[in-house]
Amino acid sequence: MKDPLVLGFVLVVVDVVLWRAAFPRHDTVRLLLRLVIFALLSALLFGSALSPFTPAPWPESPGRHLAAQILEVSWWLIGARLLTLSLDAAFRSRHWHRERLFQDVLGALVFLAAVVASLAFVLGLPVTGLVATSGALAIVLGLAIQSTLSDVFAGIVLNTTEPYHIGDWVSVDGVDGKVLEMNWRATHLLTAQGNIVIVPNAVAAKTKITNSSRPVALHGVSIALQISPEERPATVLGALERAVTGSSIMLQTPAPYMLIKKVSINSIEYEVTVYIDDMSKTIAVTNQLYDLCHRHLAAAGIELWPLGVPRPPRRDVADSRQRLLSHVDLFRALQGEELEALSKRLSRHEYEANQVVVKSDAVTDYLMIVESGVVSVVVAGPSGPVESTRLGPGDSIGEAGVLAGLPVQAQITALTRAVIYQLDKADLTPLLKSRPDIGQQMCQLLSQQQDSLRKLNAEVPVPAGTEHTVLNWLREGMRKLHDLTT
Template sequence: MNNPLIFGFALVAFDVAIWRCAIPKNEVARLLVRLCVYAALSSLLFNSGLSPFSKAPYADSKPLHVLGQVLEIIWWLMGARLLSLALDTLLLPKTWRRQRLFQDVFGALVFLAAVVAALGFVLELPVRGLVATSGALAIVLGLAIQSTLSDVFAGIVINTTEPYHIGNWVAIDGVEGKVLEMNWRATHLLTSQGNIVIVPNAVAAKAKITNSSRPPTLHGITILLEITPEARPGTVLAALEAALAGVRAVIADPAPYALVKRTSAISVTYEATAYVDDMSKKLAVTNELYDLCYRQLEAAGVALRPLGAGYAQPLAAAAPETDPRMHLLRRVEMFAALTQDELKRLAPLLSRRDYERGDTVVTPDKVLDQLTIVDSGVLSVVAEDASGPVEVTRLGPGDALGEAGLLAGMPARVTISALTASTVFQLNKDDLTPLLKDQPDVARLMCQMLSRRRDTLDKLGTPTPVAQSEQSVFQWLLDGMRKLHDLTF
């Protein structure tokens, strides 16, 4: 066997080894090595008379003639493959490469041209007749796979206009999900239920597309609430604005807002809209906003109306509390274990205080000797971190503060100020002591809530001064409360 054939097949084997072993690891470097191998193979073939543009020599030896033809056909196919790889690696944008549509379509066209060229130049077959026959066959196949071709061309349009990318959260033709894959036929979406939905490109090209990932740092949240028409719109809107101000994850620009959406004989629909800077926050913020709207509306004395409820059937069928302080105590989590009689005994002991926006309610060095319960408005809790002040949380109707001083005689360690005009009710330590003696469950619940807040502050670098390191914060608070209030349980 002549040396050109041996060296030619050796170069082909070397190229296959580079492809299979992915050496070198860098994609561009690997492509350059393969191009050098292809250049060496081309030089070998043209210098030895094995031109891919003519029939192979060795007419007197059929095995050598066949091997020469095989090597020339491989040259055409290698060139087609390297041309498609060069286009994909060096010219196409990264987003197009991830979608692979252009690479697949261009690769198919290049390989088809290489096959036709190999048949015409190497095997000397009648290419004109083959092309004419293949054209008629292509028409028949085109009619048979018309829907598939529609998906292919729609995919080209989608990849060119780029209405969405892989990883975006989109809604296409009523289906909402995360884009996992974009190929020549369809877009693959991962829904919130964990299902894969395949949307054909022809459907996506004609459908209305909502891309929730653009712009990347602005995502809107809108909730609708049906309120009894007996409630004054100004009161409802003020409550909804307070609820929007109570969500810490909501960004300030664009500003959140509330408005009257529509009215009917049985209800008035209000819309509250806010914005977050991360798509992953939408679910948690939506749920928090619903909860705060309910609490702020309840604090304002406004009843939500369920769908289908008649005008003469308001939500609050039960008789309202005559004392608003009783209604407030019912909303406080730590007093859930109290009976009706115990709440009635506790309610007259509450005293009211009003704060304007920007007023300071608690300073870090102050030891509170009363329990403060938010009746309406929003309070901001700010702690000092190594980098400066950090907002820890926001308090709304039904939230309580001051347990640290009330239970263990500790300073607040935070600054609490009014974000909106707020009303609070306060319960003195001496008035709370009989309740703690009669209701140990309430005392433990208060310690649990305070220990959770202490954990949050500990992460900010202001640790709770627990006397013994092996003692839990909860147990330390419980022991301090027993000592401060002279409890025996």
């Protein structure tokens, strides 16, 4: 067992087992253990006339001579691998640890040097002739794999200049996605549709790259709208400004802006740009922005219809009030005549910017429907007042008060100049008495809304100890408030 060849191969086998089994699991501990094994192997070889810097001994014994050559070559290859891992652990940056290009290129260079050294020292081959032969072979291979080499060198340029890192949201060659991997050949992008797109490094190095993750926590979202040139631009821009005010998930700094992009005889193109702090919000914010713009444009009297089609007639005030009521979920089961009767009982109220509409301790028994403007709803949260939502044209609040006499439990403030219609509870009583089924549907819908409010610490005031569900409690409150028969 004292034979250096046997001991040497035992150490090599142990190193290979640790490498293949990935044991220990911690990379640094495993590297240190492999370095210790390599040090023992080096001490064994240099102390037993098996130096990797000299040709293998025992030429008179072909079997032992070949085994010695294999052991010495293995020393060079293992040393090259451990040198690569050590340099990788000592000098690579936090971002490079997740990128494979430099590790692959550095490993290839170190292994190439180890192979040349082993051929020269262990096998005694003439390096100059080998280099000349390999140079000619390299030219042939270079011509054969020209595109692959282009990707490799382009990858080196990309990793050196660092236009993006793993996890960044980028646009490369017209492909938008999140960077998942960067290797010696290509960049892997995960698109919003869940697909993996592989962009060759040579293509990425030549094309325009847009990195949406820089600067950090600041991303722009833009939408374009084409409006009839008959509409005054100042009116359109005012409606769009109120639309961006209606969202609480968009950043206020930098301020959103809107501008006229292009004017033609058929339309005027407007662009609205807002900012968000997370690219994952892009789809939600874009959809919300289109919805808000549509609602505020309609509230400003700007009817949206296909360009080139004759303008439809303007709705009169009565039709506008019925249309406003039909947007309220509480009244979605009502028919035309019922909506018309309720619309005649709506009262119109105007509020200036920053004016309080309802105080947090006020008890209201009327429904509020926003016709135009933006209204903020603030509820009491665990750590203080919290803005729960912002209301825009077609939104309503106070359903619980007009149906069952429950307080709003929120402070309502106009963020912009606003027009709000109110419907008193007494005006709803005739409808509930003539249509009991409508009242049941309203209670069911309202109970679902109250479940959502409780998540914001705005709980329904159900008396302690009651075994009634929220739906039953609302039904009981409705019967008492509107004097309905059971």
